[in-house]
Amino acid sequence: MKTFRMGGIHPKENKFSAGKKIRTAEIPKQVAIPLSHYVGSPSESVVKKGDMVKVGQMIGKANGFISANVHSSVSGKVNKIDVQLDASGYKRPAVFIDVEGDEWIETIDRSTDIKRECNLSKEEIIKKIQDAGIVGLGGATFPAHVKLSPPPGKKAEILIINAVECESYLTCDHQLMLEKGEEILVGVTIIMKALGVSKAVVGIENNKKDAIEHLTELAKSFTGIEVMPLKVRYPQGGEKQLIDAVIRRQVPSGRIPIEVGAVVQNVGTTYAIYEAVQKNKPMFERILTVTGKDAPNPGNYLVRLGVYLQNVVDQAGGVPAGTGKIVGGGPMMGRSLMNLSVPMAKGSAGVLFMKDEESVRKPIKNCIRCAKCVSVCPMGLEPYLLMTQSERNMWPEMEGNRVMDCIECGSCSYTCPSNRPLLDYIRFGKTTVGGIIRSRK
Numbered sequence: 001m002k003t004f005r006m007g008g009i010h011p012k013e014n015k016f017s018a019g020k021k022i023r024t025a026e027i028p029k030q031v032a033i034p035l036s037h038y039v040g041s042p043s044e045s046v047v048k049k050g051d052m053v054k055v056g057q058m059i060g061k062a063n064g065f066i067s068a069n070v071h072s073s074v075s076g077k078v079n080k081i082d083v084q085l086d087a088s089g090y091k092r093p094a095v096f097i098d099v100e101g102d103e104w105i106e107t108i109d110r111s112t113d114i115k116r117e118c119n120l121s122k123e124e125i126i127k128k129i130q131d132a133g134i135v136g137l138g139g140a141t142f143p144a145h146v147k148l149s150p151p152p153g154k155k156a157e158i159l160i161i162n163a164v165e166c167e168s169y170l171t172c173d174h175q176l177m178l179e180k181g182e183e184i185l186v187g188v189t190i191i192m193k194a195l196g197v198s199k200a201v202v203g204i205e206n207n208k209k210d211a212i213e214h215l216t217e218l219a220k221s222f223t224g225i226e227v228m229p230l231k232v233r234y235p236q237g238g239e240k241q242l243i244d245a246v247i248r249r250q251v252p253s254g255r256i257p258i259e260v261g262a263v264v265q266n267v268g269t270t271y272a273i274y275e276a277v278q279k280n281k282p283m284f285e286r287i288l289t290v291t292g293k294d295a296p297n298p299g300n301y302l303v304r305l306g307v308y309l310q311n312v313v314d315q316a317g318g319v320p321a322g323t324g325k326i327v328g329g330g331p332m333m334g335r336s337l338m339n340l341s342v343p344m345a346k347g348s349a350g351v352l353f354m355k356d357e358e359s360v361r362k363p364i365k366n367c368i369r370c371a372k373c374v375s376v377c378p379m380g381l382e383p384y385l386l387m388t389q390s391e392r393n394m395w396p397e398m399e400g401n402r403v404m405d406c407i408e409c410g411s412c413s414y415t416c417p418s419n420r421p422l423l424d425y426i427r428f429g430k431t432t433v434g435g436i437i438r439s440r441k
């Protein structure tokens with residue numbers, strides 16, 4: 001069975017919410033919808049205090065090429081446009097709406113019928129995806145329409161659907177595949193049409209056998225779609241790792257997947273594209289996994305954007321006793337949340353409760369030069385060296401040692417027997433070096 005060839009680890013899976021049916025989270029009395037959900041510029045608000053809005057109505061207009069529209073997830077009255085702390089702890093502009101009813105814009109097709117035919121042209125498909133504010137739901141939140149518009153001279157040969165969900169604990173993509181498999185495959189055909197490719201591979205890790213079987217069966221009635229089981233290995237969800245696993249091509253340092261003829265889209269994004277193109281539904285909700293070893297009710301919730309995570313956690317039984325840390329996302333790449341008063345964003349995939357004893361950092365010891373961090377790095381970096389250089393502010397050296405290639409997977413920190421906080425230092429160095437590179441341009 002295929003997997004990527006360099007580095008990687010296999011953390012304990014702990015998928016407590018696997019197989020839990022998607023439940024629709026209640027809509028609270030007020031939401032704060034961030035105007036910045038994604039990589040790139042925040043959108044510009046097109047509503048003002050006192051305006052009445054409906055579900056699906058545009059409230060933020062994309063501001064630049066790498067930007068995405070934002071739509072209201074509720075109906076009601078705009079209370080204010082203000083700043084709101086996001087999951088990273090930064091203040092971001094947001095539209096605060098007092099909820100009244102649940103009235104959707106008329107253009108959204110709310111029927112559950114599956115619409116397979118799509119007669120739109122490539123340009124019309126991309127325009128619909130752009131209008132609907134679709135961004136990558138796998139974590140990077142890169143506007144989807146940009147990925148579907150390769151730069152001049154570059155041509156996509158294959159579409160790869162990222163359905164590996166390699167982070168421990170998270171199950172939102174897995175459950176989506178079980179419940180919306182056919183819609184996802186229609187989404188795949190739509191993206192294939194937009195890219196002008198005849199082949200697509202849906203890569204799924206082999207710990208989701210039911211999803212592999214389900215999609216393999218469904219794929220028989222579609223042309224050009226292969227479902228490929230992959231060996232379980234973290235971080236297979238990284239674009240470069242997935243491309244290597246599926247087509248054995250390596251994306252060079254500093255380059256993007258289209259350079260080797262591939263375009264990667266997350267499976268949740270693919271479903272959102274189906275909804276946007278076939279149902280005229282903008283992106284205003286997504287699935288969130290709420291989980292943890294002691295979580296009273298681990299599950300997968302369909303949550304409107306802008307809903308405070310506290311509201312969803314309350315519906316899932318609350319924060320368990322003995323929780324030492326709450327993480328937004330999975331345990332490897334997620335970030336600690338200061339509190340749960342942060343709104344659901346397009347990139348929110350999980351809320352993870354970590355027990356007290358799991359949250360405490362172990363004592364940091366000296367590097368014993370075991371090279372375990374080097375052997376697990378999927379990007380071929382030398383994490384022990386990058387950490388030392390970051391401690392000593394050696395920015396040119398870090399750049400020379402390709403710190404910008406680090407995908408922040410955390411495999412190095414996870415594996416270090418001396419408990420060295422490798423990723424913390426590398427991330428700090430990467431941010432600094434990234435700023436230096438940008439200031440040169």
Ligand code: SF4
Binds near residue numbers: 417
């Ligand atoms: S894994 Fe830890 S102890 Fe081993 S070389 Fe890397 S930093 Fe040093």
Ligand code: SF4
Binds near residue numbers: 379380382426
């Ligand atoms: S966090 Fe960066 S340096 Fe560490 S293993 Fe992942 S890619 Fe390599």
